[in-house]
Amino acid sequence: MDNFNFYSPTEFVFGKNTEENCGELVKKYGGTKVLVHYGSAHAEKTGLLGRVTASLEKSGIPYVKLGGVKPNPRDTLIYEGIELCRKENVDFILSVGGGSCIDSSKGIAIGVLYDGDVWDFYAKKVSVTKALPIGTVLTIAAAGSEGSGGSVVTKEEGGLKRDVGSDLLRPKFSILNPELTTSLPAYQTACGATDIMAHVFERYFTNTKEVEITDRLCEAVLLTMVKETPRAIKDPKNYDVRANIMWAGTVAHNDIVGVGRSQDWNSHGIEHELSGLYDCAHGAGLAVVMPAWMEHVYKHDVMRFAQMAVRVFGCEMNFENPEATALEGIYRFRKFLHEIGMPINFEELGAKEEDIPVLVEKFGIGDGQTWGFVRLKKADVEQILMNAVKAEL
Amino acid sequence: MDNFNFYSPTEFVFGKNTEENCGELVKKYGGTKVLVHYGSAHAEKTGLLGRVTASLEKSGIPYVKLGGVKPNPRDTLIYEGIELCRKENVDFILSVGGGSCIDSSKGIAIGVLYDGDVWDFYAKKVSVTKALPIGTVLTIAAAGSEGSGGSVVTKEEGGLKRDVGSDLLRPKFSILNPELTTSLPAYQTACGATDIMAHVFERYFTNTKEVEITDRLCEAVLLTMVKETPRAIKDPKNYDVRANIMWAGTVAHNDIVGVGRSQDWNSHGIEHELSGLYDCAHGAGLAVVMPAWMEHVYKHDVMRFAQMAVRVFGCEMNFENPEATALEGIYRFRKFLHEIGMPINFEELGAKEEDIPVLVEKFGIGDGQTWGFVRLKKADVEQILMNAVKAEL
Numbered sequence: 001m002d003n004f005n006f007y008s009p010t011e012f013v014f015g016k017n018t019e020e021n022c023g024e025l026v027k028k029y030g031g032t033k034v035l036v037h038y039g040s041a042h043a044e045k046t047g048l049l050g051r052v053t054a055s056l057e058k059s060g061i062p063y064v065k066l067g068g069v070k071p072n073p074r075d076t077l078i079y080e081g082i083e084l085c086r087k088e089n090v091d092f093i094l095s096v097g098g099g100s101c102i103d104s105s106k107g108i109a110i111g112v113l114y115d116g117d118v119w120d121f122y123a124k125k126v127s128v129t130k131a132l133p134i135g136t137v138l139t140i141a142a143a144g145s146e147g148s149g150g151s152v153v154t155k156e157e158g159g160l161k162r163d164v165g166s167d168l169l170r171p172k173f174s175i176l177n178p179e180l181t182t183s184l185p186a187y188q189t190a191c192g193a194t195d196i197m198a199h200v201f202e203r204y205f206t207n208t209k210e211v212e213i214t215d216r217l218c219e220a221v222l223l224t225m226v227k228e229t230p231r232a233i234k235d236p237k238n239y240d241v242r243a244n245i246m247w248a249g250t251v252a253h254n255d256i257v258g259v260g261r262s263q264d265w266n267s268h269g270i271e272h273e274l275s276g277l278y279d280c281a282h283g284a285g286l287a288v289v290m291p292a293w294m295e296h297v298y299k300h301d302v303m304r305f306a307q308m309a310v311r312v313f314g315c316e317m318n319f320e321n322p323e324a325t326a327l328e329g330i331y332r333f334r335k336f337l338h339e340i341g342m343p344i345n346f347e348e349l350g351a352k353e354e355d356i357p358v359l360v361e362k363f364g365i366g367d368g369q370t371w372g373f374v375r376l377k378k379a380d381v382e383q384i385l386m387n388a389v390k391a392e393l
Numbered sequence: 394m395d396n397f398n399f400y401s402p403t404e405f406v407f408g409k410n411t412e413e414n415c416g417e418l419v420k421k422y423g424g425t426k427v428l429v430h431y432g433s434a435h436a437e438k439t440g441l442l443g444r445v446t447a448s449l450e451k452s453g454i455p456y457v458k459l460g461g462v463k464p465n466p467r468d469t470l471i472y473e474g475i476e477l478c479r480k481e482n483v484d485f486i487l488s489v490g491g492g493s494c495i496d497s498s499k500g501i502a503i504g505v506l507y508d509g510d511v512w513d514f515y516a517k518k519v520s521v522t523k524a525l526p527i528g529t530v531l532t533i534a535a536a537g538s539e540g541s542g543g544s545v546v547t548k549e550e551g552g553l554k555r556d557v558g559s560d561l562l563r564p565k566f567s568i569l570n571p572e573l574t575t576s577l578p579a580y581q582t583a584c585g586a587t588d589i590m591a592h593v594f595e596r597y598f599t600n601t602k603e604v605e606i607t608d609r610l611c612e613a614v615l616l617t618m619v620k621e622t623p624r625a626i627k628d629p630k631n632y633d634v635r636a637n638i639m640w641a642g643t644v645a646h647n648d649i650v651g652v653g654r655s656q657d658w659n660s661h662g663i664e665h666e667l668s669g670l671y672d673c674a675h676g677a678g679l680a681v682v683m684p685a686w687m688e689h690v691y692k693h694d695v696m697r698f699a700q701m702a703v704r705v706f707g708c709e710m711n712f713e714n715p716e717a718t719a720l721e722g723i724y725r726f727r728k729f730l731h732e733i734g735m736p737i738n739f740e741e742l743g744a745k746e747e748d749i750p751v752l753v754e755k756f757g758i759g760d761g762q763t764w765g766f767v768r769l770k771k772a773d774v775e776q777i778l779m780n781a782v783k784a785e786l
Contacts, residue, residue, distance in 0.1 A: 001571075001636035003408025008401060014653070015396025178394075210633035213617045213641045220609035227605055240603035243394035247653065248606045256649065260407070260640065 001211050001260040008254045010147050011173040014247065016239075018175045019051055019137050022094060023059030029133055029172040031092025034063040035085050037105045039070070039097040043139065048180060052096055052137055064088045069097060072275050072282070073104040074156045075119055081108035082118060085132070095136045095171075099143020099195075099282075102136050106151035106169045109134050121164040122153055128166035136174045141181055141246040142192030142283060144199055144253020146174035154276055160362070161276035176250065178242040186233045190340040191283025193229040193245065197222060198286040199252040202268060205297075205304065205373040208261030215307075217257045222312045224248045229340050264372040267293045270381060273359045278351055287342035288349045291334040292387035297374040302326045335393055345391040353389045356382060394604050394653040401647040403540050404566040407640065409632075411568045412444055412530050415487060416452030422526055422565040424485025427456040428478050430498045432463070432490040436532065441573060445489055445530055457481045462490060465668050465675070466497035467549045468512055474501035475511060478525070488529045488564075492536020492588075492675075495529050499544035499562045502527050514557040515546055521559035529567040534574055534639040535585030535676060537592055537646020539567035547669055553755070554669035569643065571635035579626045583733040584676030586622040586638065590615060591679040592645040595661060598690075598697065598766040601654030608700075610650045615705045617641045622733050657765040660686045663774060666752045671744055680735035681742045684727040685780035690767040695719050728786055738784040746782045749775060 013021055026034055034056060036049070043049045044067075056063050066081050084090070085108060095105035109132040111118030120126045136146045145151070149169040154161045181189075204218045224244055231241045251257065270293070271285040278285075298305040306322045309315040309329025313336075318325045334344055343349040360381050369375040376384075406414055419427055427449060429442070436442045437460075449456050459474050477483070478501060488498035502525040504511030513519045529539045538544070542562040547554045574582075597611045617637055624634045644650065663686070664678040671678075691698040699715045702708040702722025706729075711718045727737050736742040753774050762768040769777075 001408070001633055001640075003411065004405075006405040006407065007403075009404075010400075011402075012397075012399040014399065015394070018396065211637065212620055213614070213637045213644065216613035216616050217610065217644070220613040221606070223609050224606045240394055243653070244604065244606045247394075251606065251610070251649070256644070260636070 002208055002262070004259045006255060006259050007167050008147060008170065008256065010171050010254070012147070012176060012250065013173060014176045016177060016179055018177045019048065019180075020055055022052055022135065022137060022175055023055035023057070023061055025173045025175070026056065026061055026092055026094060026135055027059050029092070029135065031061060031133065031135075033088065033090050033092070034061055035081065035088070035090040035093045035108070036063050036065045037069065037081060037093055037095050037101060037108065038065070038067045039101045043096055046183070048137070048139070049096060052094070063094070064090065069101040069104045071100050072154045072161065072279055073100040073107070074154055075107070076156045078104055078107035078111060078118055078153065082111040085112045091132060093132055093134045095134060096139070098138065098140035099145040102134075102143070102145035102171070103151040103153060105134055105136075106131070106145070107153050108132070109169065110164070119155065122162035128164065128168050131166070131168045134169070134171045136171050138174060138176050138246070139180045140184060140188065140192050141242070141249035142195045144196070144249055146171060146176065147250045147254035152272070159276040161272040174250070176246050178239055178246045181242045181246060182237045182239070184236070186236070186341055188281070189232050189236065190229065190342050191281040192249065193225055193232070193340060194283040194287045194337060194342055196245070196249045196252045197225050198267060198290055200257055201290060202265045203258035203263045204308065205264045206261040207373060211261045214257060214260050219311050221248050221252050221257055226312065226336065233340055262373070266370050266372045266376055269370065270363060270384060273362045274349070274351060276362065277355065277359060278349070280349055280351070284343050284349055287337040287344060288346065288351070288388045288391070289384065291330055291337070291344070292384050292391055294330045294333070295387050296380060296384045298326050298330065300374045305329055331393070334391065338393060344393070346389040356385045359385060395601055395655070397652045399648060399652050400560050401540060401563065401649065403564050403647070405540070405569060405643065406566060407569045409570060409572055411570045412441065412573075413448055415445055415528065415530055415568055416448035416450070416454055418566045418568070419449065419454055419485055419487060419528055420452050422485070422528065424454060424526065424528075426481065426483050426485070427454055428474065428481070428483045428486045428501070429456050429458045430462065430474060430486055430488050430490075430494060430501065431458070431460045432494045436489055439576070441530070441532070442489060445487070449487075456487070457483065462494045462497045464493050465547045465554065465672055466493040466500070467547055468500070469549045471497055471500035471504060471511055471546065475504040478505045484525060486525055486527045488527060489532070491531065491533035492538040495527075495536070495538035495564070496544040496546060498527050498529075499524070499538070500546050501525070502562065503557070512548065515555040521557065521561050524559070524561045527562070527564045529564050531567060531569050531639070532573045533577060533581065533585050534635070534642035535588045537589070537642055539564060539569065540643045540647035545665070552669040554665040567643070569639050571632055571639045574635045574639060575630045575632065577629070579629070579734055581674070582625050582629065583622065583735050584674040585642065586618055586625070586733060587676035587680045587730060587735055589638070589642045589645045590618050591660060591683055593650055594683060595658045596651035596656045597701065598657045599654040600766060604654045607650060607653050612704050614641050614645050614650055619705065619729065626733055655766070659763050659765045659769055662763065663756065663777060666755045667742070667744060669755065670748065670752060671742070673742055673744070677736050677742055680730040680737060681739065681744070681781045681784070682777065684723055684730070684737070685777050685784055687723045687726070688780050689773060689777045691719050691723065693767045698722055724786070727784065731786060737786070739782040749778045752778060
C-alpha cells in the first residue's frame with residue numbers, strides 16, 4: 001500500500017428537509033454575508049431556493065444571489081461571481097445545485113482571494129493557497145463535488161475543460177436531501193449514476209498491489225449502483241433508492257475508495273474533450289468512453305478486470321480462460337449503461353468520427369504520454385475513441 | 394434510510410515513517426505546548442517515543458510526558474493527566490499508543506477544560522462542550538479511537554467501564570504507520586482484529602431497511618478482515634497485510650459504515666462488564682460475547698444473518714432453509730475467531746459462570762431494557778452470557 005493522506009472534513013447533513021438547516025450551518029462555519037449560487041430556474045420553480053433563502057433570513061444572514069450556472073460550467077460566470085463577491089463583501093458561498101454549480105462556486109471561492117486571472121488555477125500556473133469557505137445544498141447525485149476538493153470548469157472561448165484540486169476547496173458542509181432528486185428525469189439520473197461509477201473505476205484500476213480494503217470499498221459502491229440505478233429509473237420517487245445513490249455518490253468521490261494506491265483518470269480526461277466540444281452531459285460522455293477505454297487496456301491486468309467481472313457484475317469466473325471473464329465484465333458494464341438509457345457509442349452521443357483528430361489534439365499530450373493504470377500515447381487515445389465510435393452490444 | 398450527520402474531520406496521515414511528521418502536524422493544528430501521553434515501556438524501547446519527541450523538538454514545540462496507560466484505561470491516570478496539563482499550560486495532547494491510550498487522552502482533553510469531576514462525562518451527567526485538541530500516533534489496529542469521537546474508561550474503584558462520545562473528541566490528526574504494528578504478538582493482533590469486526594457488526598445488525606450502501610461498506614471491511622487477519626497471524630511482518638488491517642480499523646469506526654440507520658452496541662455493552670471485572674482484553678471479551686449474542690438474537694431477522702453468512706463468510710444460501718444459512722454464518726464467525734487464537738467461551742477467557750449475576754447487575758438495566766437491534770432485558774443478558782459459558786465449535 002502506498003503512503004497517503006486522507007482528509008475529508010466536510011460535515012454531511014443527510015436526509016429529509018435538511019435544507020432547512022442551511023442558515024444555522026452557514027453561521028456555524030463563520031459566514032456573515034453569503035453568495036447564493038445556483039443553476040437553473042428549476043431551483044426557483046420547485047421552491048428550493050425560497051426555502052434556502054428563508055433559512056438564511058431566519059438566521060439573520062444577509063445574502064446576494066447569482067443564478068445561471070450551466071452544465072459544464074463556464075469561466076465567464078465565475079468572473080461575474082468574483083466581481084459580485086468583491087463588491088458585496090461576501091465571505092461565504094452557498095451553492096444550491098449539482099456538480100456544475102458547486103464547481104462554479106469553487107472557482108469563485110479561489111478567484112475572489114486571488115489578484116490574477118482565476119483561470120491560472122485551472123491552467124496549473126498557480127496552486128490554491130486560500131479560498132472562501134463553501135457550503136452546498138446538493139440537487140443531483142453525480143459529481144461528488146459536495147465532498148471533494150476538485151472543480152472542473154470549461155473556458156467559454158475554445159471549449160477547454162480543465163480541473164483544479166485542493167483540500168481547501170472541500171465544502172465546510174454539504175446538505176444532501178434525497179427528496180430533491182426524486183423529480184430528476186431518468187436521463188439525468190442515469191448520467192449521474194454513470195459519473196458515480198466512473199469515479200470508482202478511475203480508482204479501481206490501479207497498479208498498486210494488495211490494497212484489499214480499498215478494492216472492497218470500491219466494490220461496495222459499485223454493487224450499490226448496479227442494484228439501485230435501475231430501480232431509480234423504474235421507480236423515481238422511491239426515497240430509499242435515491243438516498244442510497246446520493247450517499248454512494250459522495251462516498252465515490254471523497255477519496256475514501258481511492259486511498260493507498262495509484263489511480264487512473266484517463267477516461268475522465270478523454271471525456272472532458274467530448275463534453276468540452278459537444279457540450280454533452282459528462283455522464284453520457286463517460287458511458288461512451290469508459291467501456292471503450294476498458295477494451296483498450298484490459299490486457300494490462302486481465303485478473304483485475306476478471307475481479308471486477310466476478311465481484312461487481314456477478315460473472316462466473318472462467319478459470320480456464322480469465323480473459324473471457326474480463327471481457328464478459330466489460331460487456332456487462334456496457335449493457336448496464338445501455339439498459340439505464342445511456343449512449344454507448346459516438347452516434348448515440350451525438351459525436352462524430354471525423355472530429356477525432358480535433359479531440360486528440362485538444363487532449364494535449366502531443367508526443368508524450370499520460371499517467372495512470374496504462375500510460376496513454378496519442379495513438380492509444382485515438383484507438384479508444386475509435387472503439388467508442390463503433391461500440392455496440 | 395434515516396437522516397444522519399456524518400462528520401469525520403480528522404486528517405489521516407498513513408504510511409511508512411509518517412510519525413516523523415508529528416511536530417509539523419501539531420503546529421498546523423495550533424499546538425504550542427504538548428502533553429505526550431503514552432502507554433507501556435514498549436513505545437520507549439522501540440524508539441518510537443524518541444522519534445516522536447525528536448519531531449516535536451525539530452518543530453520547536455515544548456512538551457511534557459505522561460506514560461503508564463494500561464489496557465482498559467483508568468480514571469486515576471486521567472486525573473493525573475488533567476493536573477499535569479493545567480500545571481504546565483498544555484494546549485495540545487499527542488497520544489502515542491493504541492485505543493486505551495487515545496481514550497485516556499480524550500478523557501484528559503475534556504477534563505482539563507471542566508471545573509467538575511471528569512467522571513461526570515462518563516456518568517452521562519454532563520455533555521462535552523469543549524475539549525483540548527488531540528493528535529494520535531497509533532500503534533495497534535483495533536479500537537478505531539484514532540478516527541472516532543468516543544472514549545471508554547474504567548473507574549478504578551468498582552471496575553465500572555463507561556463511555557463518552559462527541560465530535561469534539563475526534564482527533565485533529567492521526568498518524569498511522571503500519572510498520573509500528575508488525576512487532577505485535579499474534580494474540581494482540583487477533584484481539585484488535587476482533588474489535589474491528591465487532592465495530593462493524595454492531596452497525597450491520599440494524600432494523601432500518603434498504604440501506605444497501607452502508608451494508609456493502611460494512612461487508613467491505615469484514616471481507617478484508619476475514620482475508621487479512623489469518624495472514625497477519627502467519628506472516629506478521631507483511632507490511633501490506635498490516636496496512637490493510639490498520640486502515641480497515643479506522644474505516645470500521647469513524648461511522649462511515651454505520652450512517653443512515655439504527656445500530657446495536659449491546660455486545661459492546663455486555664463485554665465492557667467482562668473486561669471491567671476480569672481486566673481481559675476487550676477484543677477477547679468480544680470474541681466470547683458476540684457470537685453468543687448472535688445466537689440469542691438471530692431469529693429476529695434470519696435473512697440479515699443469512700446475508701452475513703453468504704456475503705461475508707462465503708456460505709452457500711440454503712433457499713429451503715435460510716435459518717440453516719444464518720446459523721452456518723454464526724458458526725463460521727466463531728470458528729474464524731478460534732482459528733485466529735481468540736477465546737470462544739468463559740473458560741478460555743478466564744471468566745466464571747458464577748459471576749453472571751454480578752455481571753448482569755453491573756450491566757445496570759434493572760427491570761428496563763436496552764436499545765438496539767433486539768432490545769435486551771435482564772433475562773436476555775443472562776442467556777447471552779450462558780451461551781458464552783458453554784460455547785464450543
